Structures are given as structure tokens and as C-alpha cells.
Amino acid sequence: MGMITDSSTVSSGSAPQLAHPPTPVPRISDPLKAQVESFNFFYANGFQALHGINMPIADNQVTALIGPSGCGKSTLLRSFNRMHDLYSKNRYEGRIILLPENINLIGPELDPIEIRMRVSMVFQKPNPFPKSIYENVAFGLRVRGETNKRYIDERVEKALRGAALWDEVKDNLDKSGFALSGGQQQRLCIARALATDPEILLFDEPTAALDPISTAKIEDLVVELKKTVTIIIVTHNMQQAARIADYTAFMYLGQLVEFDQTNQIFTNPSNPMTEQYLTGRFG
Amino acid sequence: MTDLSPASSTTETTVGFDLRRTGNTWQRIKEGIIEGILFVAGISSVVITIGIVVVLLSETIPFFTVPETKTIYTPTVEGAQTLTISKIIAPVGTYVDKGAPVVEFSSPAGSAVLTATASGKILKILGEVGTTVEMNKHLVDISHLVTLRDFFVDTLWAPVFDDPRYGIWSLISGTLTTTLVALFVAIPVGTIIAIWLSEYCYPNVREVLKPSLELLAAVPTVVYGYFALLIVSPVMQWVLGMFGITMGGFNMLSAGLVMGIMIIPYVASLSEDAMRAVPIQMREGSYAMGATRVQTALRVLVPASLSGITSAYILAIARAVGETMIVALAAGQRPNFTLNPTQEAATISAAIVQATLGDLPHDSTAYRAIFAAGLMLMLITLFFNIAGYLIRKRYREAY
Amino acid sequence: MSDVSNDKIVQLRSQIARRKRFDRIFSSIGGFLVVLSLxxxxxxxxxLVIDGWSALTSTYQAKADQSGFGRREIIGKLIQEGSEWKLQLRPLVLTDVDDATLQPLVGKEVGVKGRMARAPESGFDPSSVGPIEGPVENYDLVGTLTRQQMSVIDSQGKTVQTAVYTLKARPILVDVSGIDPSKLNPGQDVSVDPKRALSGGAVVASNIVPLVTKNFFNSFPSRDPEQAGILSAWVGTLLIMLVTMVISVPLGVAAGIYLEEYAPKNKLTALIEVNIANLAGVPSIIWGLLALGLFVYIIGTGRSIQTAGLTLGLLVLPIVIISTREAIRSIPSTIREASIGLGATKWQTVRYHILPYSLPGILTGSIIALSRAIGETAPLVTIGALTFIAFLPPPPVEYKVPEAEWAVYQEALKANPSAPIPEKQWHFQPTEWLKSGFTVLPIQLFQWVSRPQKEFHYNAAAAGVVLLALTLGLNGTAIYLRYRLRRKISW
Structure with missing residues (x-):
């Protein structure tokens, strides 16, 4: 354990110290959907939560962010659709490039609303709106001002099918979203995110609040969804990352320790800290 | 309290043991006495409520059950000096309806009939067939009982008239109109302010603005009454005058508008509390879908906090229904069965004020009538208050 | 797949711009409404300040013995010349004069006899003025006459030229025999009723009444709007608030402690809770009916300060209970556990921990309750507080002539004007004030607003300023306390 920096020195010191310097990010051969470049993030109270993150996001692949609590993985994920903008005085530095247009997702000139319409998010706790199942899925279309009923019907069905929920709810579309079970609610939230055809779908520990059977269904869904959308998933569960992710990033104390193809990271990590984490010696 | 109970029950036994050992029974007696005193204070609110209900009922019940004696005077016949009773149509003990003939007279100048000015039992007739009586003299007493029909069907409230009328509807119409005008102001304004405070305002600015807005509800209502009568009413007269509508100095419109301003904080503050009680995940879920602030507020937060907002509306209604001084000053105190806000009309509360301004004889039917009206008002506000309380309680448990 | 066409982006951006425009409009409306409300x-x-300013700031002179001015009263200043006391009258103005008769007298000494002054400072009957013939002692006043040409607006609204005469009277000798001269102050403004006091150019000191300057706050209500004030109203408000607080604070705090610390979780407790919420919503006029039906007619406390204080005390009781409960609830249970764990009894825990820690919250609630009670009108109207109150409740301790002896003296005075004034005695009447009739600020305001004359509305505005300043001040204090409290507490 002596190899790991004592957390007390981290909180009192300025920049956190890692016992092992981060492994250089490897170039990946898959086409890219996004690229994180020298990304820093500061919370309103001045705390720097992310330090110089560099990371590629492969198009139509699943990228998993893993690491112990407080390592900054959720903070990084929420930067992709500018959720931090909801709370004033949070500050981004660096760039997150969306390809192929080569636009900077965190650039102040870009409207966060536009980004959120292109980069959707599914949360840890299922958070359906207090509306019917149908209206929950149609929400994204309605806020865009879509009024064509036929079109909305079509998209709702497609999204629900995409989220593997259609068969379970097709006769009860008018029922409240709260009436569903936890796993169904989470799939409803996925359908809601899919209905607007996002380019990237962010998952923030989507199965943390679910039972094993519902978890399995969501995991299958994620693998299925990557055919149509780029996925970034934060997970606490290393097995889950191993099962569903193509690429995995291990983060610690706000830094990216190692990024590689999932089987590479799990079988042959190049950084000793990654190995310690994966073998459960801390976390 | 409940989460404490295991801890307190164990310590109680320890204390008990200690006391027995030291023999300090005085301590335990003292504890008991103090708990008794606190209990009495605790149930005082129930006693007060019972007191209010008993007082209202103790005057309302006699209002409907104790008859009042109505005196009827002999009619006037042009050209005649005196009248002679020629026939008693309704003898003592019979029941007559209002307007029914009671006594027939004859005189050199012609005959006349005395009719009942109120329904009831004939108590006394001061004369018999053949008696000569002067005109406009007390002749007949009728024992009149105010019926629920008089109270709920009549549309005039005039307890101190010679021919008293107790139609509560003319007061309810005034109460309803002023309340509706007030809600017409307070609900849209209060709701928009609530949304603005919860979604648009910086939290530290909100910390200042919200209590400042609540000051609107702290202004004494009699000061609002001054404002309504002497400032708003002339302005509204001028404004409506431009549309060719003339309006008197006393009108329900001005009273209602000012009352609306007064209840804005009730709507805004409670609605804002309800909206902020919506879990953060739901709010973030909406923003993550690319919704704007107003879309998040109207499409997610308002539906999610609907019960809280409804209870805020209901409490505001209860407040408006019971408000007294603004309407007593600015809407006038003359009962008027109308829903037209440009008219003058009394609300239930204003009618009570109006009645107590004069010196009502205790034990008179007019005195009891204000308690019957008060009971009516109490029941209406109680209905809204309980509804608001239950709805609020439900939403508190929802998250 | 991720090839997003440019068209789609452009479309997206235009509809976002549309939505954000609506968002901005809504934001402006909301901000506007907040500003508008404030x-x-x-x-x-x-x-209120503008309308009430003159009433709030103006002063007037009144007789110290509170008797009104007579029709022929004159006002002057006491001056001392050696051992002699004299009365220097203010210049008297003569209006509606016959210019032809008076003009020859201008600049000369004139005498005034018999019917002379009208109301103070408003002039006097010119027919009583004439040149001095014979001894000066025959005249009530002697002085010089000056004439001025003035433009006056007459009743038709036309401007007319008129002559105004002013009489500057010589100082009159004051007969101080039978009076302790040390009680006279040089320079003191006094009023004299010339009908009784002036004889042969001298004035009897015992008929001089000192004048005091009065303002809105130390004047009683009056039929004359210029002289009407809120003395009895603010004293009434103060005394009633005293009773209200004495009733509501101990009762409310005790009830709050019972409900939070002692009450078992059963149906009775649930009933009490619903009941308190409902009691807080009972319209104030209903409390007035309670006061009238129960206190005035059944218990028989009369239309008095105690009835008013009791009624308002019960009215604000729910506010005190609710704020006490909130204050207690914010104390973490660890504190109770620590105290009980050290062997303290329940009451000791409440006495030494719960009460002291919740005190600021209770104080805040009590201030809010006080501000609510100060502004309440309706419950007091019903118990007949709308009568004309031009007196103050009797103080608990008074040094005065006993009423019976005073009546005897008044009788004796008719026969013998120099009857001895009876001795004053100490009176202890600690609860008399509770039984006194009263008026309060909001009632006074209500009464003045209800008057048709515009002048009374200015008085109403002035009372409104006082009332609003009181309630807003109290609420502001409560808000500040609550804010301080929230910042200070860190458990």
C-alpha cells in the first residue's frame, strides 16, 4: 500500500501526486468520435477535479471509465454534455473535440443546449419524469418543438424498441413512468435519450441502483446500442467494464492513469497502479 | 422523536434506578408535573378550536331555532280615522305564510286587510272582531323562525331591516367575486415568480428576494385597505373610464386586485418550495435532454410539484376568502347579489364587521345572524385549509 | 452514422435560438414581476409617507389642561418686567372690516372693549375697536393699529383686494396675587379667555392656561383632523401587545416543547398537528366572533385591553407553536442523546439544552407573531374598539386626588371659589389598565379611512406609515435573525 500516495497529502497539497506517472495514451486504430485534449476541470469552490486528461473516444464503440470513488470519472462524463454549466462558476480548460466537424464541446461559443441534444445522458438513478411512458420518451422531441403526432409516434416506438422496452409497455403507453419497475424505468430513460437520435450516449453508472437481472438486460442493451451510437459509460463494476466495453480508461485522483483496449487493460495493464486497482487492492 | 425512542427508553430505566437508590422521588414528581403542564399547553390549540366551534354553534343554533317576534301594524286607509276589525282570518296559534291575510278591517272610507310581513305562528292579536283600532298601531305579533330556506335561498342579507332578510348568497357572491379577482392576479404572478426564483435566480439573490417578497404578506391588511380604497380604486375608475365603464368608489375589483397582491407571497413562496423539493435528478434529466430552463420548469418541475403548487393555491384561496379589512374598506359593506367586480358588495367577513360596528343588541336575531355567517365562513376556509394540508402532506411524503 | 449533415445542424441551431428567445422572454417577465411586486x-x-408627512410632522399648540379653545380666546407670551408679570399678546388680525371707519385710526392708539377677540389668531370683531376716550382702564386692550392691502381669494374663486388690520396690543398686566409666581415661566405661551380673565386692562393669573406644543404622537383622536393624533392608539397597541406576548409566548413554547419532545406518536398528537395547521388558517374575523361571543358576553372580560390581548394572543399562538417546533427540530438528536446519556432527565435535557439552543428560533417566531398581532384589525373591530378613545388606561400607580373627594371639591367650588384643593394620594391599581377601553393603531387607521373628509385620510396615511414601519421593521429583524442563525449554526 505504501506505493499509493497518502490521500491526506493530496488534500492538503496543491497537485495530487501519483506514485506512478500516467501511462501515455496509446493511439487507437478505430475511427474517432471525440478527442479529449489536455482537459482540466475546476469546481466553483476552486477545487480542480480533473488534471490534464487526454483520451480518444472511438466511434460506435463503448468506452468505459473506471476508478475509485472521487477519481473524477463522473465529472469527466458530465463534461461531455456540459452538465456542469447548470451550476455557475464551474470552469473547463482544454478541449473536447467532437468529430468529424472538429468542434470543441466545451467551447464557450457553443450552446450547451445544442450539445445536450447531440450528446444524451442516462443517469445513475432512473429519473423518469412525472408523465406517461409515451410522454417521457417524446419529451426530447417535444422540447424541440416537434408537433407532428405521426412522427412522434414513430420515434417513440423506435426508441422504445431500441431500449428493448416496447414489448413490455406497448399496451400501457399512457401509464405513468413511475409505475414501471426500476430496470424498466432505466430502460425508459434510455429510450428517452435515444428518441432524439444522439451522436453520443453517456451512461453514469446506469446499473448501480438495479438488481442483477435488470443489470444484465441493460448490459445487453448497451452492447446492442453501440451499433448506432457512440457510448461512454462510467461504472463502478470492473466486471461490467470487462463485459461490455471496447476501451477502458482507469482514472485516479483526477488523472487518467491508463487508457487502452479493454482486454489489454484487464489482462496486461502497463501501469502497476491499474493492476493494483483491478486486483482489488484498493478502491 | 421516533428515532430517539430506543435511546430514551433505555436511559429512562437507568434514571429510574438511580433515583430509587438516592431516594429522590421529588425529581420524578417534578418531571411528572412539568410533563402535565406541557401537555395542557399542547392540547390548548384543540381547546381553542373547540371554543371557536362552540361559540359559533351556540349562536347559530338559536339563530335557526329560537323564533323572533315580529310586530305588525294596522294598515292605513285614506280618508279614515279609525278601523274596525271585521274578521280575523288567521286566529292566534295558526301558521301563516308571508303575505297571507291575517285580519280584515272595515271603515267608512273602505275596507283593508292586514297581511303577514313574515311567515310564522300568530302569537297575539290585540283586539277581536268589532274592536276599533287606530291606524299604524301595533296589532299582531307573529313568532317568526329563520329557516335554512331563508338562509340559503334568499339573495338579500339585511338583518337590521324592518323586514329582516338573511340570504347568505348575497355575501357568498361578494366573497366569491373578490376571491376570484385576487386569484386572477396572484396565481399567474405568483407561479411565474416561483418559477423565476427557482430556475432563473442566483441562489444568493434568491436568499434576499424571497423574504423580501414575503414582506408583502406582512403588511397589515388595513393598510392594504387604505391602498385599495384611496389609490387603486381611483386609478381603476380612471382606467375603466377610458373604456366607458363607470365604477363607484367602492368596488370589488380594487379590493380583489389588492388582495391578489397580498396573497402573491403565499402562492410564490410555497410553490417555489415545492419546485425546489423536486429531486435534482429529475431536473438534470430534463436539462440533459436539451430542454431550456422554461421548458424544464413548465414540462417537468410544475407537473412534478403539482400537489405542492395546488396546496399553495388552496391556502391562498383560504386566505383570500377570510380576508376582512381590505374588502370592508374598499369593496363596501352593502350586501349585493352580483358577480360583477365593478359593483360594490359585502363579503361574509365585511358583513360581520359592518354588523358589529353598530351596537347590536345581544340575544337579537341580527346578532346571532353574524355568527351563522361566521360559521359559514369558518366551514368554507376549513374545507380549503384541510384540503391544502392533506395535499401538502402527501407531496412531502412523495420524495 | 455520425455523419451529421450541415442542414440538420443549421435546423437545430435555429430552433434552439427560437427556444432560447422564449426562455429569455420568460426570464424578463419573471424578473419584471418580482421587481413589480417589490x-x-x-x-x-x-x-403613505407623502400623504401622511404633514400629519406626521406638523405641530400645534394646545392648552395644557386639555380643555378646548373658546371662541374668544387669545394667545400670548408671559414676560417678566422686574417683579411685574405681563402678558404680551400676539398681534390680532381684523378681517371683514369697514375700511372707512377704521382707516382714520391707523397708526394711533386704539382701545378694544367688550366683544373682542374671536378664535385665537383669527382676528376679532372690528366693531369693538375705537379711539381711546377717557381712562385707559375702561378698555380691555390698548394697542396700535396697522393696515395692509392684501389679495384674497373669495368664495367665488375671484381674487379681491381687501384691507387687513392688525392690532398690536400693549402688554397687559398679570394679577399674580394668590399664585405662586415660581410656577410662572417667562416666555411661556399661554391662552386666556378674555371673557373671564380680562378686566380693566389686567388679567388674573389663575385664568391663564399654559400652552404646550403637541404633535401627531402625543395627541388624542379629535374631531379636528389637524389636531387628531395617535396617542391613545399607540399606547393601546403597546399594552395589548404586552398581554398578547405574555399569553402566546409561554403557551406556544410549552406546546411546541410538548409536541416535539414529549408527545407520543398517536392519534391525539396527529389531531393536534392538523388542528394547529387549521388554527393558523382561521380567518381573523372569526377570532373576533370568538372574542365577542366568549370573552365579552360569556366570560365577561368586557370590551377591554385584556379581551383584546387575549384574543390576539390566541390568534398568534399557532405561529409561536410552529416556529418553536421548527427550532427544536433543527437541533440534532445527538445533543439529546448526549444529555440523556449523561443521566439527565427529560426536563433537564429540555431545560439546559433544547430550550437554550432553540431560543433564537423561538425569538424569531415570536417577533413574527408580534408583527402579525400589531396589524390585526378585524378581531378588535368586533369587540367594539371603534369608539372614540380620548383617554389613556389608568397607570398601575397614580398620585391623584381620590375621585370621591374631587367630586366633593367640585361641589364646594360652586359656593366658594377659593375652596381648598383636596390632598393627592398614592393609588395602587396594578390591574386596572387591563379593564380599560382601548383603541389601537390599525383601528384608528380604519376609523380615519372611513371618514369622508380628505384631511382624515392624511391622518390615516400617517398612522399607516407608523404601522407599516413597525411591522416591516419587526419582520426585517426576524429575517435578519433567521439569516444570522442559518449562517451561525453548523451542525
Whole structure:
């Protein structure tokens, strides 16, 4: 354990110290959907939560962010659709490039609303709106001002099918979203995110609040969804990352320790800290 | 309290043991006495409520059950000096309806009939067939009982008239109109302010603005009454005058508008509390879908906090229904069965004020009538208050 | 797949711009409404201050013995010349004069006899003025006459030229025999009823009444709007608030402690809770009916300060209970556990921990309750507080002539004007004031607003300023306390 920096020195010191310097990010051969470049993030109270993150996001692949609590993985994920903008005085530095247009997702000139319409998010706790199942899925279309009923019907069905929920709810579309079970609610939230055809779908520990059977269904869904959308998933569960992710990033104390193809990271990590984490010696 | 109970029950036994050992029974007696005193204070609110209900009922019940004696005077016949009773149509003990003939007279100048000015039992007739009586003299007493029909069907409230009328509807119409005008102001304004405070305002600015807005509800209502009568009413007269509508100095419109301003904080503050009680995940879920602030507020937060907002509306209604001084000053105190806000009309509360301004004889039917009206008002506000309380309680448990 | 066409982006951006425009419009409306609401409060206050300013600041002179001015009263200043006391009258103005008769007298000494002064400072009957013939002692006043040409607006609204005469009277000798001269103050403004006091150019000192300067706050209500004030109203408000607080605070705090610390979780407790919430929503006029039906007619406490204080005390009781409960609830249970764990009894825990820690919260609630009670009108109207109150409740301790002896003296005075004034005695009447009739600020305001004359509305505005300043001040204090409290507590 002596190899790991004592957390007390981290909180009192300025920049956190890692016992092992981060492994250089490897170039990946898959086409890219996004690229994180020298990304820093500061919370309103001045705390720097992310330090110089560099990371590629492969198009139509699943990228998993893993690491112990407080390592900054959720903070990084929420930067992709500018959720931090909801709370004033949070500050981004660096760039997150969306390809192929080569636009900077965190650039102040870009409207966060536009980004959120292109980069959707599914949360840890299922958070359906207090509306019917149908209206929950149609929400994204309605806020865009879509009024064509036929079109909305079509998209709702497609999204629900995409989220593997259609068969379970097709006769009860008018029922409240709260009436569903936890796993169904989470799939409803996925359908809601899919209905607007996002380019990237962010998952923030989507199965943390679910039972094993519902978890399995969501995991299958994620693998299925990557055919149509780029996925970034934060997970606490290393097995889950191993099962569903193509690429995995291990983060610690706000830094990216190692990024590689999932089987590479799990079988042959190049950084000793990654190995310690994966073998459960801390976390 | 409940989460404490295991801890307190164990310590109680320890204390008990200690006391027995030291023999300090005085301590335990003292504890008991103090708990008794606190209990009495605790149930005082129930006693007060019972007191209010008993007082209202103790005057309302006699209002409907104790008859009042109505005196009827002999009619006037042009050209005649005196009248002679020629026939008693309704003898003592019979029941007559209002307007029914009671006594027939004859005189050199012609005959006349005395009719009942109120329904009831004939108590006394001061004369018999053949008696000569002067005109406009007390002749007949009728024992009149105010019926629920008089109270709920009549549309005039005039307890101190010679021919008293107790139609509560003319007061309810005034109460309803002023309340509706007030809600017409307070609900849209209060709701928009609530949304603005919860979604648009910086939290530290909100910390200042919200209590400042609540000051609107702290202004004494009699000061609002001054404002309504002497400032708003002339302005509204001028404004409506431009549309060719003339309006008197006393009108329900001005009273209602000012009352609306007064209840804005009730709507805004409670609605804002309800909206902020919506879990953060739901709010973030909406923003993550690319919704704007107003879309998040109207499409997610308002539906999610609907019960809280409804209870805020209901409490505001209860407040408006019971408000007294603004309407007593600015809407006038003359009962008027109308829903037209440009008219003058009394609300239930204003009618009570109006009645107590004069010196009502205790034990008179007019005195009891204000308690019957008060009971009516109490029941209406109680209905809204309980509804608001239950709805609020439900939403508190929802998250 | 991720090839997003440019068209789609452009379309997206235009609809986002549309939505954000609506968002901005909504934001402006919301901000505007907040400002407008606060502005209403500001306008209300400023308007009251403007309308009430003259009433608030103006002063007038009144007789110290509170008797009104007579029709022929004159006002002057006491001056001392050696051992002699004299009365220097203010210049007397003569109006509606016959210019032809008076003009020859201008600049000369004139005498005034018999019917002379009208109301103070408003002039006097010119027919009583004439040149001095014979001894000066025959005249009531001697002085010089001056004439001025003035433009006056007459009743038809036309401007007319008129002559105004002013009489500057010589100082009159004051007969101080039978009076302790040390009680006279040089320079003191006094009023004299010339009908009784003036004889042969001298004035009897015992008929001189000193004048005091009065203002809105130390005047009783009056039929004359210029002289009407809020003395009895603010004293009434103060005394009633005393009773209200004495009733509501101990009872409310005790009830709050019982409900939070002692009450078992059963149906009775649930009933009490619903009941308190409902009691807080009972319209104030209903409390008035309670006061009238129960206190005035059944218990028989009369239309008095005690009835008013009791009624308002019960009215604000729910506010005190609710704020006490909130204050207690914010104390973490660890504190109770620590105290009980050290062997303290329940009451000791409450006495030494719960009460002291919740005190600021209770104080805040009590201030809010006080501000609510100060502004309440309806419950007091019903118990007949709308009568004309031009007296103060009797103080608990008074040094005065006993009433019976005073009546005897008044009788004796008719036969013998120099009857001895009876001795004053100490009176202890600690609870008399509770039984006194009263008026309060909001009632006074209500009464003045209800008057048709515009002048009374200015008085109403002035009373409104006082009332609003009181309630807003108290609420502001409560808000500040609550804010301080929230910042200070860190458990």
C-alpha cells in the first residue's frame, strides 16, 4: 500500500501526486468520435477535479471509465454534455473535440443546449419524469418543438424498441413512468435519450441502483446500442467494464492513469497502479 | 422523536434506578408535573378550536331555532280615522305564510286587510272582531323562525331591516367575486415568480428576494385597505373610464386586485418550495435532454410539484376568502347579489364587521345572524385549509 | 452514422435560438414581476409617507389642561418686567372690516372693549375697536393699529383686494396675587379667555392656561383632523401587545416543547398537528366572533385591553407553536442523546439544552407573531374598539386626588371659589389598565379611512406609515435573525 500516495497529502497539497506517472495514451486504430485534449476541470469552490486528461473516444464503440470513488470519472462524463454549466462558476480548460466537424464541446461559443441534444445522458438513478411512458420518451422531441403526432409516434416506438422496452409497455403507453419497475424505468430513460437520435450516449453508472437481472438486460442493451451510437459509460463494476466495453480508461485522483483496449487493460495493464486497482487492492 | 425512542427508553430505566437508590422521588414528581403542564399547553390549540366551534354553534343554533317576534301594524286607509276589525282570518296559534291575510278591517272610507310581513305562528292579536283600532298601531305579533330556506335561498342579507332578510348568497357572491379577482392576479404572478426564483435566480439573490417578497404578506391588511380604497380604486375608475365603464368608489375589483397582491407571497413562496423539493435528478434529466430552463420548469418541475403548487393555491384561496379589512374598506359593506367586480358588495367577513360596528343588541336575531355567517365562513376556509394540508402532506411524503 | 449533415445542424441551431428567445422572454417577465411586486410595496410606503408627512410632522399648540379653545380666546407670551408679570399678546388680525371707519385710526392708539377677540389668531370683531376716550382702564386692550392691502381669494374663486388690520396690543398686566409666581415661566405661551380673565386692562393669573406644543404622537383622536393624533392608539397597541406576548409566548413554547419532545406518536398528537395547521388558517374575523361571543358576553372580560390581548394572543399562538417546533427540530438528536446519556432527565435535557439552543428560533417566531398581532384589525373591530378613545388606561400607580373627594371639591367650588384643593394620594391599581377601553393603531387607521373628509385620510396615511414601519421593521429583524442563525449554526 505504501506505493499509493497518502490521500491526506493530496488534500492538503496543491497537485495530487501519483506514485506512478500516467501511462501515455496509446493511439487507437478505430475511427474517432471525440478527442479529449489536455482537459482540466475546476469546481466553483476552486477545487480542480480533473488534471490534464487526454483520451480518444472511438466511434460506435463503448468506452468505459473506471476508478475509485472521487477519481473524477463522473465529472469527466458530465463534461461531455456540459452538465456542469447548470451550476455557475464551474470552469473547463482544454478541449473536447467532437468529430468529424472538429468542434470543441466545451467551447464557450457553443450552446450547451445544442450539445445536450447531440450528446444524451442516462443517469445513475432512473429519473423518469412525472408523465406517461409515451410522454417521457417524446419529451426530447417535444422540447424541440416537434408537433407532428405521426412522427412522434414513430420515434417513440423506435426508441422504445431500441431500449428493448416496447414489448413490455406497448399496451400501457399512457401509464405513468413511475409505475414501471426500476430496470424498466432505466430502460425508459434510455429510450428517452435515444428518441432524439444522439451522436453520443453517456451512461453514469446506469446499473448501480438495479438488481442483477435488470443489470444484465441493460448490459445487453448497451452492447446492442453501440451499433448506432457512440457510448461512454462510467461504472463502478470492473466486471461490467470487462463485459461490455471496447476501451477502458482507469482514472485516479483526477488523472487518467491508463487508457487502452479493454482486454489489454484487464489482462496486461502497463501501469502497476491499474493492476493494483483491478486486483482489488484498493478502491 | 421516533428515532430517539430506543435511546430514551433505555436511559429512562437507568434514571429510574438511580433515583430509587438516592431516594429522590421529588425529581420524578417534578418531571411528572412539568410533563402535565406541557401537555395542557399542547392540547390548548384543540381547546381553542373547540371554543371557536362552540361559540359559533351556540349562536347559530338559536339563530335557526329560537323564533323572533315580529310586530305588525294596522294598515292605513285614506280618508279614515279609525278601523274596525271585521274578521280575523288567521286566529292566534295558526301558521301563516308571508303575505297571507291575517285580519280584515272595515271603515267608512273602505275596507283593508292586514297581511303577514313574515311567515310564522300568530302569537297575539290585540283586539277581536268589532274592536276599533287606530291606524299604524301595533296589532299582531307573529313568532317568526329563520329557516335554512331563508338562509340559503334568499339573495338579500339585511338583518337590521324592518323586514329582516338573511340570504347568505348575497355575501357568498361578494366573497366569491373578490376571491376570484385576487386569484386572477396572484396565481399567474405568483407561479411565474416561483418559477423565476427557482430556475432563473442566483441562489444568493434568491436568499434576499424571497423574504423580501414575503414582506408583502406582512403588511397589515388595513393598510392594504387604505391602498385599495384611496389609490387603486381611483386609478381603476380612471382606467375603466377610458373604456366607458363607470365604477363607484367602492368596488370589488380594487379590493380583489389588492388582495391578489397580498396573497402573491403565499402562492410564490410555497410553490417555489415545492419546485425546489423536486429531486435534482429529475431536473438534470430534463436539462440533459436539451430542454431550456422554461421548458424544464413548465414540462417537468410544475407537473412534478403539482400537489405542492395546488396546496399553495388552496391556502391562498383560504386566505383570500377570510380576508376582512381590505374588502370592508374598499369593496363596501352593502350586501349585493352580483358577480360583477365593478359593483360594490359585502363579503361574509365585511358583513360581520359592518354588523358589529353598530351596537347590536345581544340575544337579537341580527346578532346571532353574524355568527351563522361566521360559521359559514369558518366551514368554507376549513374545507380549503384541510384540503391544502392533506395535499401538502402527501407531496412531502412523495420524495 | 455520425455523419451529421450541415442542414440538420443549421435546423437545430435555429430552433434552439427560437427556444432560447422564449426562455429569455420568460426570464424578463419573471424578473419584471418580482421587481413589480417589490415596487408595489415601495409605492405603498412612499405614498403613505407623502400623504401622511404633514400629519406626521406638523405641530400645534394646545392648552395644557386639555380643555378646548373658546371662541374668544387669545394667545400670548408671559414676560417678566422686574417683579411685574405681563402678558404680551400676539398681534390680532381684523378681517371683514369697514375700511372707512377704521382707516382714520391707523397708526394711533386704539382701545378694544367688550366683544373682542374671536378664535385665537383669527382676528376679532372690528366693531369693538375705537379711539381711546377717557381712562385707559375702561378698555380691555390698548394697542396700535396697522393696515395692509392684501389679495384674497373669495368664495367665488375671484381674487379681491381687501384691507387687513392688525392690532398690536400693549402688554397687559398679570394679577399674580394668590399664585405662586415660581410656577410662572417667562416666555411661556399661554391662552386666556378674555371673557373671564380680562378686566380693566389686567388679567388674573389663575385664568391663564399654559400652552404646550403637541404633535401627531402625543395627541388624542379629535374631531379636528389637524389636531387628531395617535396617542391613545399607540399606547393601546403597546399594552395589548404586552398581554398578547405574555399569553402566546409561554403557551406556544410549552406546546411546541410538548409536541416535539414529549408527545407520543398517536392519534391525539396527529389531531393536534392538523388542528394547529387549521388554527393558523382561521380567518381573523372569526377570532373576533370568538372574542365577542366568549370573552365579552360569556366570560365577561368586557370590551377591554385584556379581551383584546387575549384574543390576539390566541390568534398568534399557532405561529409561536410552529416556529418553536421548527427550532427544536433543527437541533440534532445527538445533543439529546448526549444529555440523556449523561443521566439527565427529560426536563433537564429540555431545560439546559433544547430550550437554550432553540431560543433564537423561538425569538424569531415570536417577533413574527408580534408583527402579525400589531396589524390585526378585524378581531378588535368586533369587540367594539371603534369608539372614540380620548383617554389613556389608568397607570398601575397614580398620585391623584381620590375621585370621591374631587367630586366633593367640585361641589364646594360652586359656593366658594377659593375652596381648598383636596390632598393627592398614592393609588395602587396594578390591574386596572387591563379593564380599560382601548383603541389601537390599525383601528384608528380604519376609523380615519372611513371618514369622508380628505384631511382624515392624511391622518390615516400617517398612522399607516407608523404601522407599516413597525411591522416591516419587526419582520426585517426576524429575517435578519433567521439569516444570522442559518449562517451561525453548523451542525
Amino acid at each position: 415596487l408595489t410595496l415601495g409605492v405603498l410606503f412612499v405614498n
